[in-house]
Amino acid sequence: xxxxxxxxxxxxxxxxxxxxxxxxxxxxxxxxxxxxxxxxxxxxxxxxxxxxxxxxxxxxxxxxxxxxxxxxxxxxxxxxxxxxxxxxxxxxxxxxxxxxxxxxxxxxxxxxxxxxxxxxxxxxxxxxxxxxxxxxxxxxxxxxxxxxxxxxxxxxxxxxxxxxxxxxxxxxxxxxxxxxxxxxxxxxxxxxxxxxxxxxxxxxxxxxxxxxxxxxxxxxxxxxxxxxxxxxxxxxxxxxxxxxxxxxxxxxxxxxxxxxxxxxxxxxxxxxxxxxxxxxxxxxxxxxxxxxxxxxxxxxxxxxxxxxxxxxxxxxxxxxxxxxxxxxxxxxxxxxxxxxxxxxxxxxxxxxxxxxxxxxxxxxxxxxxxxxxxxxxxxxxxxxxxxxxxxxxx
Amino acid sequence: xxxxxxxxxxxxxxxxxxxxxxxxxxxxxxxxxxxxxxxxxxxxxxxxxxxxxxxxxxxxxxxxxxxxxxxxxxxxxxxxxxxxxxxxxxxxxxxxxxxxxxxxxxxxxxxxxxxxxxxxxxxxxxxxxxxxxxxxxxxxxxxxxxxxxxxxxxxxxxxxxxxxxxxxxxxxxxxxxxxxxxxxxxxxxxxxxxxxxxxxxxxxxxxxxxxxxxxxxxxxxxxxxxxxxxxxxxxxxxxxxxxxxxxxxxxxxxxxxxxxxxxxxxxxxxxxxxxxxxxxxxxxxxxxxxxxxxxxxxxxxxxxxxxxxxxxxxxxxxxxxxxxxxxxxxxxxxxxxxxxxxxxxxxxxxxxxxxxxxxxxxxxxxxxxxxxxxxxxxxxxxxxxxxxxxxxxx
Numbered sequence: 001x002x003x004x005x006x007x008x009x010x011x012x013x014x015x016x017x018x019x020x021x022x023x024x025x026x027x028x029x030x031x032x033x034x035x036x037x038x039x040x041x042x043x044x045x046x047x048x049x050x051x052x053x054x055x056x057x058x059x060x061x062x063x064x065x066x067x068x069x070x071x072x073x074x075x076x077x078x079x080x081x082x083x084x085x086x087x088x089x090x091x092x093x094x095x096x097x098x099x100x101x102x103x104x105x106x107x108x109x110x111x112x113x114x115x116x117x118x119x120x121x122x123x124x125x126x127x128x129x130x131x132x133x134x135x136x137x138x139x140x141x142x143x144x145x146x147x148x149x150x151x152x153x154x155x156x157x158x159x160x161x162x163x164x165x166x167x168x169x170x171x172x173x174x175x176x177x178x179x180x181x182x183x184x185x186x187x188x189x190x191x192x193x194x195x196x197x198x199x200x201x202x203x204x205x206x207x208x209x210x211x212x213x214x215x216x217x218x219x220x221x222x223x224x225x226x227x228x229x230x231x232x233x234x235x236x237x238x239x240x241x242x243x244x245x246x247x248x249x250x251x252x253x254x255x256x257x258x259x260x261x262x263x264x265x266x267x268x269x270x271x272x273x274x275x276x277x278x279x280x281x282x283x284x285x286x287x288x289x290x291x292x293x294x295x296x297x298x299x300x301x302x303x304x305x306x307x308x309x310x311x312x313x314x315x316x317x318x319x320x321x322x323x324x325x326x327x328x329x330x331x332x333x334x335x336x337x338x339x340x341x342x343x344x345x346x347x348x349x350x351x352x353x354x355x356x357x358x359x360x361x362x363x364x365x366x367x368x369x370x371x372x373x374x375x376x377x378x379x380x381x382x383x384x385x386x387x388x389x390x391x392x393x394x
Numbered sequence: 395x396x397x398x399x400x401x402x403x404x405x406x407x408x409x410x411x412x413x414x415x416x417x418x419x420x421x422x423x424x425x426x427x428x429x430x431x432x433x434x435x436x437x438x439x440x441x442x443x444x445x446x447x448x449x450x451x452x453x454x455x456x457x458x459x460x461x462x463x464x465x466x467x468x469x470x471x472x473x474x475x476x477x478x479x480x481x482x483x484x485x486x487x488x489x490x491x492x493x494x495x496x497x498x499x500x501x502x503x504x505x506x507x508x509x510x511x512x513x514x515x516x517x518x519x520x521x522x523x524x525x526x527x528x529x530x531x532x533x534x535x536x537x538x539x540x541x542x543x544x545x546x547x548x549x550x551x552x553x554x555x556x557x558x559x560x561x562x563x564x565x566x567x568x569x570x571x572x573x574x575x576x577x578x579x580x581x582x583x584x585x586x587x588x589x590x591x592x593x594x595x596x597x598x599x600x601x602x603x604x605x606x607x608x609x610x611x612x613x614x615x616x617x618x619x620x621x622x623x624x625x626x627x628x629x630x631x632x633x634x635x636x637x638x639x640x641x642x643x644x645x646x647x648x649x650x651x652x653x654x655x656x657x658x659x660x661x662x663x664x665x666x667x668x669x670x671x672x673x674x675x676x677x678x679x680x681x682x683x684x685x686x687x688x689x690x691x692x693x694x695x696x697x698x699x700x701x702x703x704x705x706x707x708x709x710x711x712x713x714x715x716x717x718x719x720x721x722x723x724x725x726x727x728x729x730x731x732x733x734x735x736x737x738x739x740x741x742x743x744x745x746x747x748x749x750x751x752x753x754x755x756x757x758x759x760x761x762x763x764x765x766x767x768x769x770x771x772x773x774x775x776x777x778x779x780x781x782x783x784x785x786x787x788x
Contacts (some may be wrong), residue, residue, distance in 0.1 A: 049628040050614055053524075053727035074714050074756065078626040095714045099731055100738045127528040130447075131726070134521040135545070137528045151529070196601055196608030203597035203611075207590055207631075214590030214633050217597075217615040219725075220444055232472040234443040237601075239608050320468050320489045331613075331725030332525070333447035337493055344494045362468065 006082050007046025008257045009166050014084075017044055018067070020159045021060055024152075031121030032113050033060040033152060034140070035067075036132040039328040039336070040156040042258055045069070045085060049078035052131045052330065054098055055105040061116045068116075070109050072098065106136050110143030119144055124152040130332065154337050161325045161338035162352040167259065168375065171327070171354060175261040175373065175384040177215040178254030181205035182263050182387055185224075185252070190394050191244045191269045195237040199224050202252055209256075218253035218260055219329040223369075225249055230367035233360070245270045249369040251360075258328045262356040263385050264369035267392040276368065279361050280391035282314035283370040286322070286359035287389060290341070291374055294355070294381035300345040307341065307359055316361060323358040326373055351378045400476050401440025402651045403560050408478075411438055412461070414553045415454055418546075425515030426507050427454040427546060428534070429461075430526040433722040433730070434550040436652055439463070439479060443472035446525045446724065448492055449499040455510045462510075464503050466492065500530050504537030513538055518546040524726065548731050555719050555732035556746040561653065562769065565721070565748060569655040569767065569778040571609040572648030575599035576657050576781055579616075579646070584788050585638045585663045589631035593618050596646055603650070612647035612654055613723040617763075619643055624761035627754070639664045643763040645754075652722045656750040657779050658763035661786040670762065673755050674785035676708035677764040680716070680753035681783060684735070685768055688749070688775035694739035701735065701753055710755060717752040720767055745772045 007014065021044060025033050035041050038052040045058060045067055056071035066089050069079050073092040079085055093108045113123065123144065126132060141149055163171065184205045188198050202222045209215040221236040226248035229235055242248060251264035266283075268276050286307040293306040307322040323341035326334065334356075339347050341355060353376040360369045370391070373384045401408065415438060419427050429435050432446040439452060439461055450465035460483050463473050467486040473479055487502045507517065517538065520526060535543055557565065578599045582592050596616045603609040615630040620642035623629055636642060645658035660677075662670050680701040687700040701716040717735035720728065728750075733741045735749060747770040754763045764783055768775045 049626065050617075050630065050726070051628040053729070074627045077756070078629055081623065081626055081629070095736060096738050098715060098736075099718070099729075099734055100736065102738070125528070127532070130524045130527055132528060133524055134519070134526060134528055134531045138521070194608065196603055199608075200598040200601040203601050204594040207594040207597050209590060214588065214593075214631065217630060221611040223444075229475065232443065232475055233468045234445040235472055235475070236444065236611065237608065321492060324493070332444070335447070335493075340493050342489060342492075342494065344490050344496070362471070 007084060008170070009046065013164055013166050014045060016164065021156060024155050024159060025060060025062060025124065028124065028150060029122055030124035030150060030152070031062045031118045032116065033124045034109065035060065035126060035156065036129040037126050037156065038131060038330045039258070040126070040160070042328055043156065043160045045083045047079060048082045048258060049075055051075040051078065055136045057109050059112060061118070064116065068112055070112050104135065104139040106139035107143050109140055113144060118147070120146045122148045122150060124150050126153070126156070127151040128154050128337070157336055157338040160327060161336060162350050163327060163354060164352065168352070170256050170259045171261060171384060173213050174254040174256040174259045176210050176254065177206060177256060178252060178261045178263045179385045179387055180210045181252050181254065182250070182265055185250055186265060186392055189242060189248065189267055191242050194241050195224055195226065196239070199237040206252070206254060213256065216255045216257065218255040219331045219334040220253060223251040225367065228365045231362050231365050233362065242269060247276050247366050247368060249367060251369050251371065253334050258330065260326055260329045260334050261373045261384050262326060262334060262371060263373065263387065264371035265387065265392060266368045266370050267394060269394050272391060272393060277391065278314055279316065279368040280370060282311045282316050283359045283361060283368060284389045285310045285314070287357050287370070287372050290323070290357045291381045291383060294349055294374060294376055295379060296349055296351050296376060298349050300339050300341050300347050300349065301343050304341040304343050308343070311359060318359070318361060320360065321358070323355045326354050326356045349376045351376050354384065401478060402564070403440065407558055407560050408439060410558065411554070415550060418549050418553060419454060419456060419518060422518065422544060423516055424518035424544060424546070425456045425512045426510065427518045428503065429454065429520060429550065430523040431520050431550065432525060432724045433652070434520070434554070436722055437550065437554045439477045441473060442476045442652060443469055445469040445472065449530045451503050453506060455512070458510065462506055464506050498529065498533040500533035501537050504534055507538060512541070514540045516542045516544060518544050520547070520550070521545040522548050522731070551730055551732045554721060555730060556744050557721060557748060558746065562746070564650050564653045565655060565778060567607050568648040568650040568653045570604050570648065571600060571650060572646060572655045572657045573779045573781055574604045575646050575648065576644070576659055579644055580659060580786055583636060583642065583661055585636050588635050589618055589620065590633070593631040600646070600648060607650065610649045610651065612649040613725045613728040614647060617645040619761065622759045625756050625759050627756065636663060641670050641760050641762060643761060645763050645765065647728050652724065654720055654723045654728050655767045655778050656720060656728060656765060657767065657781065658765035659781065659786060660762045660764050661788060663788050666785060666787060671785065672708055673710065673762040674764060676705045676710050677753045677755060677762060678783045679704045679708070681751050681764065681766050684717070684751045685775045685777060688743055688768060688770055689773060690743055690745050690770060692743050694733050694735050694741050694743065695737050698735040698737050702737070705753060712753070712755060714754065717749045720748050720750045743770045745770050748778065
């Protein structure tokens with residue numbers, strides 16, 4: 001196909017999503033929902049531009065079938081090219097409201113809400129959204145002094161956690177991209193090779209895609225950590241080279257139309273010490289028990305507790321969460337911010353949810369990540385990637 | 395060097411930055427500054443992890459020399475490995491405060507402020523920060539009911555706009571990486587080549603770096619747009635191939651230790667129509683006039699007006715800003731959010747500032763970007779990249 005089809009999914013799929021969102025608005029008596037999480041904007045209408053660094057919103061209005069996009073004039077053409085919204089669904093502002101001291105684009109969002117007749121309405125905001133910084137929220141509330149405001153939290157994130165068949169197809173493309181990128185990296189990684197050269201090959205594979213299906217830029221860099229840096233989470237590659245006797249791990253994503261699948265594998269250069277072999281065994285057993293435990297009706301906590309139990313049996317105490325929902329993502333996180341595989345999350349699993357199973361282990365001066373992504377099916381769970389799970393020894 | 399030096403810059407450099415920040419706190423009578431913009435956290439102490447998707451902060455406390463880092467336990471090791479903060483400067487929380495319904499890490503930030511004796515103090519917040527979502531701010535304010543709060547805005551962004559010689563050296567590395575990535579891409583781009591293959595080569599070049607200096611992941615994807623998609627800002631590559639008779643452009647970054655330099659070039663496959671040649675001439679003339687106009691004491695508006703004037707002389711009306719400060723960046727934006735080359739920004743330029751000169755032109759069904767990054771010197775301005783400015787014809 002010459003251009004992205006616009007949008008990526010069928011009309012029925014977007015209608016399903018909008019209907020879920022409108023129902024959730026009704027449940028909390030909201031007249032207008034101001035969606036500012038770009039993942040949720042994408043989910044609801046397909047909008048897919050890297051424009052969220054300026055204030056924008058998708059407005060869902062009670063009694064109005066199509067959402068209203070509000071954003072910067074320069075980005076209107078991307079609305080036309082990535083969604084089925086039409087001119088009357090689009091409100092925009094000029095650059096005299098972009099990062100200057102006077103004024104704020106929230107005034108245009110407020111004006112759009114007023115124009116729909118809801119200046120005294122109940123307005124729901126996503127107060128967990130990175131892309132509604134406090135000043136945006138303050139300006140919006142000040143511009144609608146007679147409205148009532150409520151927190152919609154991560155309700156949309158949780159609605160989109162359950163994927164349709166159309167979405168699962170795209171997730172499988174992302175999984176194939178992740179798996180291929182990992183294969184490319186594992187083939188390269190050995191003592192003497194620069195970290196940056198492996199990272200470069202990973203990025204290229206993530207973008208090139210597989211079988212003619214191109215990939216898109218994931219929300220996080222590959223986490224490629226060796227030796228002592230492996231004790232850190234969330235660092236990426238450094239200036240060094242892989243060395244004999246070191247452990248290393250690589251966590252990477254495949255991304256297709258913003259749907260993301262994560263995968264990690266660990267390596268040891270030389271004969272691995274017993275502690276490394278044991279940590280690898282613990283991680284693999286934790287993934288296996290997650291896949292065996294996860295099924296519709298079981299809870300996130302059930303899966304986490306089973307994983308933590310197995311890890312403990314290997315003599316390792318892990319206090320961090322064991323995974324999280326994965327799906328549409330924009331920076332800064334590849335997670336969906338829907339559910340966590342953590343003892344404190346008692347949410348029940350449902351078929352169509354996808355989770356990064358993440359039994360990451362960090363020790364004082366090294367770390368080991370072997371992780372996979374799973375799909376909850378009608379009867380259990382299946383991994384989305386199919387790379388052998390073992391400690392790679394070089 | 396085996397690992398990143400920790401931190402990247404000299405002690406004197408961090409002392410200079412902290413002193414500027416403390417002076418700005420004094421100017422607005424703030425006792426504590428809660429820094430949540432990861433760029434500003436990095437600027438103040440060197441902290442450089444991709445952990446900002448969970449609540450964290452760097453606290454500057456009146457009368458305390460070193461800042462206090464507050465974040466997730468899993469990220470403490472990255473503080474040790476990327477900064478000179480010591481154990482007593484670090485406060486952390488466990489994963490039972492990560493993306494679960496109960497509690498919020500803001501309570502740990504509040505507790506840290508109380509422990510410094512400022513529960514009734516004046517607390518400055520960065521209300522433009524993506525990484526203090528409204529719920530974080532609400533929890534923090536509720537946890538410190540006797541404190542007063544004020545908006546520090548983008549004060550730190552503006553302080554870091556003026557770069558030291560150490561920073562300019564890193565920016566030159568980023569510029570070399572950007573320039574090399576652009577060369578790689580321009581060599582590849584011709585009809586029949588997949589957009590994703592060019593994007594993959596760009597990403598690989600950005601990460602591989604030049605002359606043994608590795609690159610880091612830029613804050614934005616390369617914007618690689620051809621034909622009709624060129625009318626959009628902020629889309630990245632699509633599933634297509636470059637075609638005969640089309641225009642295309644590529645905007646990309648070089649990134650080194652989070653310092654970013656941007657560069658764009660435009661191409662036409664075949665004999666370019668007069669409108670394309672004219673738009674290229676207008677862009678190049680706009681860059682030239684920006685370099686000729688920019689000097690300490692001239693304002694952002696002066697540069698923007700000169701650029702808009704030249705563009706208008708070519709018969710083109712541009713209403714978007716003509717550039718923006720560039721330096722340390724994390725997603726979602728490669729801009730510094732300091733100053734804009736826009737008629738509405740009357741801020742004076744100073745030696746050491748760096749700007750992406752961005753005379754981007756978008757038309758109904760195509761677009762053309764030729765852009766460069768400049769450094770303001772003591773007497774004028776110089777480009778940081780040195781790739782010939784012309785429309786590339788294939």
